[in-house]
Amino acid sequence: MTKIIFSHALVFKLTQSGRILTPGGIDNNYLRRFFDAGFDDIYLLSRSSVSDVEDVEGYRELENVNSFFLSKYTGGYKFLFSYSFYRDLYKLLKNDSLLIINYPSSTGLFLILFAYLFKLPYVVEVASDSDQYKEKRFGIVVDVVSNLLGKICIPRAVGALYVAQFLKDKWNCNNGDIVSNVHIENISSAKLFEPKDGKYVVTTVGAISYRKGIDVIVDEFEDLSFSHKIELNIIGPVIDEGLKQRIDNLKIHNVDIICHGILKRDEVISILDHTDLYIQASRSEGLPRSVIEAMSRGVPVVSSNLPGLKGIVDEQFQFRLNQSGSLKKIVSEVLSSREILSKMSVSSIRVASGFHIDFTRLKRKQFYSNCKNLIQ
Incomplete structure (x- = not known):
């Protein structure tokens, strides 16, 4: 059985009945890329909190996702400093699994270094530039660290997906492809222009x-x-x-x-x-x-x-x-x-x-199918 361990920095909610609720961004359509490529199980690794109610406004339910990490390591970022967390992650990754790292992100900085040092299989989804942190407190330091780790670790990944060419140029991986996380289901037609109501x-x-x-x-x-x-x-x-x-x-x-x-x-x-x-x-x-x-x-x-x-x-x-x-x-x-x-x-x-879902879905399927073959 081949497994995906998908890491992110979003806060997901767990209900008393075991449902996983997402605030958006990462939804069933997003995670579908891994099932399309033939992976059997998805472990979600991110921050989590427990909800007292079954339905939370603005949240949607995730389906067919393993909540092992979310349930065992609830709370903020403290799991990133837990020995047992890295032990659990190491065991899974040594057993026909692939770690997906959203980068650059707070969680991604820790995980990419861990996977690199212990020579574990990982794929990097590069969503933006490291300079996104510059406006935050100590952001320049985070920018420098994430840029350095990107240059060192991303070339050693099983593969990398980039949302834009300039990110591939910055942190190149030989098995890399450019495909945005944006997907469009319906495309309109060109407009005719005339000032409305002046x-x-x-x-x-x-x-x-x-x-x-x-x-x-x-x-x-x-x-x-x-x-x-x-x-x-x-x-x-x-x-x-x-x-x-x-x-x-x-x-x-x-x-x-x-x-x-x-x-x-x-x-x-x-x-x-x-x-x-x-x-x-x-x-x-x-x-x-x-x-x-x-x-x-x-x-x-x-x-x-x-x-x-x-x-x-x-x-x-x-x-x-x-x-x-x-x-x-x-x-x-x-x-x-x-x-x-x-x-x-x-x-x-x-x-x-070029961002229609039929086109982007096919590119992601081909990419992750290739990564699956590489780790096997």
Whole structure:
């Protein structure tokens, strides 16, 4: 029997009846890749807490997953400092199993070093760059450590999956492939553009925070001179209360800013279907799912010039984060031409098609089938 030990840093909930509840991100569709490749059992290794109720709002049940690690090592990160945890993990990995490490993550830093030192079979799913930690306390130290471990350990992995080419270039593994965790089930058609009610609708999805660059959008729009009215939708939780307060107090000519907070997926899709331009202004990101979601609805996309977005967003529609006025110039140019918007819409559909679930599922199946053969 071949087993997968899938590690992550999410907090899963265990109910009294033994159900495993996920807050999202890692769901049954995500874990399906391992069953597709012929693995028989999945052990979930992550943080966990015990729930007093069987159903938790916002959580969904995981199916056909072994809760051994979740049940035995409940709580926060303390299991990472437990001798018995590493003993249990070592025994499993020596018995026809493969460890999947989500990297870079707090859990992943410990596990990749452990697997490397003891020459255990592991695969790395590289989801983002190590610089995602820079804004956090001691983030620069974590960035340096995760970057170093990536350079040392990922080349020695059984295989590695990357969400973007620049991550493969940074931490290369010979048995590596590029396939995003984003999967699209439905792809719309290219849009026709005409200001509705005399206004254009612009949308961004992401927490109101410095990392997501919401302040960049607000700064550029505050100085935007445009003939049509603009409705600017910001969808996501509030991380920076000061920035949210500033947005609430802003009064920009011809621009109405609407902060929606957290919305359900179908509500987000509904807004995207009425959106004329999507903006991703992140300062740090791998490949944002929201960009591909917007593209799948035929929405033109303007983004910051992050490495993870190269090849996804046309270079002429990527603005420089450190250059004031760069975003404003592109937005003005794009919204002034229905021809440009139409061409961008066609490009969005083309890019999104490469993320259709049938295509990504096949690539993951081939990758993990190959890894399974290698460890056997």
